[in-house]
Amino acid sequence: MNSGAVPWVRTRLRAAPGAAGALALLVALTACLAAAFPRALDRYADAGLGAALEQGRPDRTSVLLTAPQPEFGWSMEQRQDALRPGPLGERYAKALAAVDGRLVVDRARSTYGVRTTRSLEVPEPWLPRPSGLPPQFFLAAQHGLGDHAGLSSGRLPRAPGAPVTAATDRVEAVVTTETARSLRIKVGSVLHIPGVVRAPLTVHVTGVLAPRDRDGAYWATQPALRTPALKTVPGSPDPNNDKYWVGTLLLAPDAAPALLGTAGNPLRYWQLAPDTAALHARDLGRLSSAVAALETGPGLREVRSAVDPATDVSTDLDEVFASFEGLRSSIGPLIAVAFVGAATVAGVVLLMAGGLAADRRRAELALLRARGASLPGLAGRLLAETAVVALPAGALGLAAALLALPGGRPAPAVGAAVAVTVVACAGLPLRAAVEHRTVRVHGGRQDVASVRPSRRRTVAELTAVALALGAVETLRRRGATGSAGDLVSLAPVLVGVIAALVLVRLYPLPLRRLTRPAGRLRGAVGHLALARAGRTSASAVLPLLALLTALTTAAFGGSVLAGVADARDRAALLTIGADARIEATGPLPSGLPGRVRGTSGVREVTEVGLAYQAKTEDGRETLPLAGVDPATYAALAARTGMGAFPADDLKRRGGPAEPLRALVSPAVAERFGTEPFPMRLEDGTSVTLRAALVRDLTPAVTGDAFLVVDRAGLSAEAARPTVLLLTGDHLDTGALRRATGDAASLHLRSEDRARYVDSPLQSGAERVYTAAVAAGAGYAVLALLLSLLRAAPERAALLARLRTMGLTRSQGRRLLVLESLPLAVPAAAGGALTGWATVRLLSPGIDLTTIALATTSSPVGRAQLRTDPWSLAVPAVAVLVVAVGVAGVQAWWSGRRASVTELRAGDTR
Structure with missing residues (x-):
């Protein structure tokens, strides 16, 4: 820093200590989060490797x-x-x-x-x-x-x-x-x-x-x-x-x-x-x-x-390493989605902070240029002014991350904190250099509704859109593997860039169309709000990009988490067959179904007589055969989505000589066809069956070979229940265990679901993902606040003048709210639409099986990404709420200021 810059920096910091403190807080928080991310990943990865070695057993790892x-x-x-x-x-x-x-x-x-x-x-x-x-x-x-x-x-x-x-x-x-x-x-x-x-x-x-x-x-x-x-x-x-x-x-x-x-x-x-x-x-x-x-x-x-x-x-240590590497490589691109999205939004917020400072000091900087200040000298002094605040704040954020998360690699954390500090330092001087590259005192209007984009900007935007579309199509074709795996992390940002550019292009059109009709309405608030929205600065790409990227990342992240939860729930359901399963090797005690029905949380109990060793006539093939009550079992199959069927199609018909109708798996149907075939049960009795229904799944039995019949056609011994399938919310596990006692084993869907998370890398990935999405959402709100604060002084002055002309407080609130909606509504709607499109576009190339179940062979097959309505709706509504809330607070605060009270001519509600 040269000697001439020192008094400048000292003077500027003394003149605006609040702005300097806000920048320091923003940089420290962002640097801390950026440095904490790689260290958290290292900790979870090391814990996952330790768990993999422990699960691998010493006979494999030694x-x-x-x-x-x-x-x-x-x-x-x-x-x-x-x-x-x-x-x-x-x-x-x-x-x-x-x-x-x-x-x-x-x-x-x-x-x-x-x-x-x-x-x-x-x-x-x-x-x-x-x-x-x-x-x-x-x-x-x-x-x-x-x-x-x-x-x-x-x-x-x-x-x-x-x-x-x-x-x-x-x-x-x-x-x-x-x-x-x-x-x-x-x-x-x-x-x-x-x-x-x-x-x-x-x-x-x-x-x-x-x-x-x-x-x-x-x-x-x-x-x-x-x-x-x-x-x-x-x-x-x-x-x-x-x-x-x-x-x-x-x-x-x-x-x-x-x-x-x-x-x-x-x-x-x-x-x-x-x-x-x-x-x-x-x-x-x-x-x-x-x-x-x-x-x-x-x-x-x-x-x-x-x-x-x-x-x-x-040693089998290499196989343990390969298994862990497969899990990490499958989870890594998905974690990178949240990181890149949050990093993009945070970077946009840092640049917006610099842009806000440049806009606030536009007149001052233009005057300095008019008086002979060189562009490099001006940019250098602004850089020194920002660096004095940002460098200590970045170091403080890095130190906080290193102390909070010991054990990770220091180099990635330092690199992330340095990147945040550099962006924070460069925002103000770069924006000032771009805006004041030519010496002028008064600039032309830059209204969003009137400015026509240049050809150079059009070419740049079309190039960015083409690259983004090509990357998304590559990901769809190749999936999240190999070279295309890196594109997963960029996909929401790429789609957000496309949507932001399209929105900025389309944003002026409705404003131009609505201004004239609004002018013919009674009352000036609506017309004035649209006119004010049209006077917004044309540089709306950054706030829109921040909002759309955050909303898209939140939608994508919510869909990933929802898909993971659904895959685990489905896998547990396919294994248990209901919310809980009570099973014994022999017939259950006669009083057990009644005791279980009286347990808190149990809604329905389905009794099943399950014989695992039913044999074909020649004795060469063994098949599991379940005897059920058709009505209750059909209701269970419909509730669980596991092979629903009409109860009447399974009920016994005709006399004892008539073959029993059976619900069978496709493999059994292919083996026996539709002709009657005899089966010998475990109690020595025989029964003749005929395949009447074919389903891929059924609650009572897992696997690809099963038979389900009406137990009314079985012997009294074979019809006795050996399995109870329980459905209900908030099952009282302790009461169920006491009711079951030693007579049978109790298997809970919730416990089976928990076993699919067998690596700290999985649970850590979910936590990091959630934290990154939350951080991105927080920075998106901050970006919205910065975009609204940019025009806050001008709005306050406008309200003060309008109040002297008789504008009431309620009209002032409506004016500011309506003025904020033209930016917030497209951002919210565009964010929800972009999130939906991102999930739909990328779902064919993303497999959630590994992060959900830690195995490529799962009972649910391939766990796919699906759209989560809550992840689309909640962030979009939050954007609207924040925009309306900020406008309302600003109107309320402006109404309390003494200058407004002195200037107003009257106050009638």
């Missing part, structure tokens, strides 16, 4: 290094030494060094050891044998047992005094509480593991361990070490009977060489758990590359060089 025992070239002594803790620990340190350079490892949850790769039969007669088959055991010697488990009973295993070898015939072991409970093992139990060319290995159980973090990486990377499993003999003709237990005996680390004396084929392993707190979504590309390099690339070569040439690296 990096497991395994090395087999070499068969040739190694003596038995060398093979035994390779299994001892010392050499294993050295290789563990080398493995950490090799992996840590690519992936941060949580050393507290990582470990290493030796385990058998085959389970070995243990013929102890006291062990449980569900099908008469002896149980089998893995043997494992894992480092750090005492650090990750507490003793439930007994003590930790110890190795004998002499070094353990392959010939050692007795070792100690512990088991987990789950293994002890399932296999009836206790402290002091002795098991004999078959040996190879030697006597069995005797294992003495010295303790029972309770894992401290059973779902943590130490225990869950290889769940067989913690939890026994009931397995089926491979290739068994009777899988339900040929079952046996498989558990694990945990030896002391020093006892690992004893595994060489068994047929278990021992394997060395090093399991490395990633440090989830050090993994950030912003590094996902680098992390995916690092995991790929560890599995098949240079990282694997480094690991083999450090650990063992035969080392294998296995």
Whole structure:
């Protein structure tokens, strides 16, 4: 800042402290919001990645290094030494060094050891044998047992005094509480593991361990070490009977060489758990590359060089990363819609603030130019004047965002705050430079109703419209994927630009048409209001663009949120079949339907006798068959929109020999046609059916194969209800659970709906979306206020003069309200229409399935964008209310001023 500019800036700030304070507040708030947006996204993305890693389970997310025992070239002594803790620990340190350079490892949850790769039969007669088959055991010697488990009973295993070898015939072991409970093992139990060319290995159980973090990486990377499993003999003709237990005996680390004396084929392993707190979504590309390099690339070569040439690296961490990236890439363009819309409106408001300051000081700046001030010098001084206010305010807003949202990347936040500050600083000098590029004292009239746009402006507008239409058409053709995904964020703004330009072109036409007819009306208020609206400045593009962009973004955002909510509601409804579902494996107690009907909030109860194992005549095909009361079930299907049908078409007709009419799925209809076919029910009775109705969905049964019949044609046993479908508002969940008791399970639609939000990235995206749309709406209101404030001094002076001519207060209010409507009404109507058009244009290219259900395979199929009437109507009405309210407040305030009281000639209402 040069020495001449300092007194100028000081004088201007002292002359208008209120304007400087308002600009500082606007810049600080905008910079804070702009800086907070990327940091909030980072926080939600990191939380979503952490949730994805947690849901992926350690057996998928841990990096497991395994090395087999070499068969040739190694003596038995060398093979035994390779299994001892010392050499294993050295290789563990080398493995950490090799992996840590690519992936941060949580050393507290990582470990290493030796385990058998085959389970070995243990013929102890006291062990449980569900099908008469002896149980089998893995043997494992894992480092750090005492650090990750507490003793439930007994003590930790110890190795004998002499070094353990392959010939050692007795070792100690512990088991987990789950293994002890399932296999009836206790402290002091002795098991004999078959040996190879030697006597069995005797294992003495010295303790029972309770894992401290059973779902943590130490225990869950290889769940067989913690939890026994009931397995089926491979290739068994009777899988339900040929079952046996498989558990694990945990030896002391020093006892690992004893595994060489068994047929278990021992394997060395090093399991490395990633440090989830050090993994950030912003590094996902680098992390995916690092995991790929560890599995098949240079990282694997480094690991083999450090650990063992035969080392294998296995992990599903890359699949977890890919799944999360798919979710983020699907949600990202939709979040960007709200951000770009809000950013556009905020930028327009900042430019309008500069324009308002330039209009307020038009005479002053024109006089300075007439007295010889250069355009660069004038713009420089205005820039310095604005920067003195905007720079500290922008820094304050950035600091507030950084303190409020710790943990995100600082660079995007700083960039966003700097962009806001630059726009705020440039608004006033740029507007002044454009308006005063030529020296003149008096400018020509710039009325919106009289000014004709130049050819250059027409060409620029047509170019912008053509580009916007091309971008929207590209998005419709390609969808929100690939290169077209970036267009999703720009689409509402592009459509808003088109609508704003069209509106500005059309806006003068009705004013010109209505001015003359209004002049012939009795009373001057209407004619004067139209004349005043026609005298509005022709530069109405910015406020219209702000309003239309905000309204379009709000409509689009509301439609997205409504579409997400509808998709979740529909998915939950298709899963449950009603608002609540009570189901048991057998017939429900006879008094349960009555108790449920008396529960608060329950409106209707539909009883269903559901047999999942109804078989065709040849017994090769099993189909679910539901016995229902046609009247109540038809009403339920109509209410839920799941395959509505006329109740009379399902009712039983004719005598016992007449086939029962059935409502079937398309797959069943294609299989059996319209001919009668027999079905054998679970109670042993048979019934003959005939497909009379075909529906894709039905409330009682999910899936693509089902049968629904009148239960009056079934046996008494088959007709007994096993399912109750409940509908009603505000169901009393506690009362329903008490009424149900242990007789059946209760499934609520609201609870099922909640499970579709399984990632913080989804919920965070919705919150950020809502906040961005709300911020955009707030800035739109501010843009409307600025456009009205631009003419506020002139309106106040006009009212003062008109009051001296006898204008009453009520007429003054009507005048200002009517004058504000020609801008507010087109903006509100155009915003609603533009929002509707945006949703209709873009819905074919936008899939909400991922953000709604976090999966591409959902019960509702593809979740589409749909128009939400409330999102169209509420913002449009709000614009009108604000415009009328501001005009009314201004008229009321002007009527209270002393100058008006002194000038008025009379006051009659």
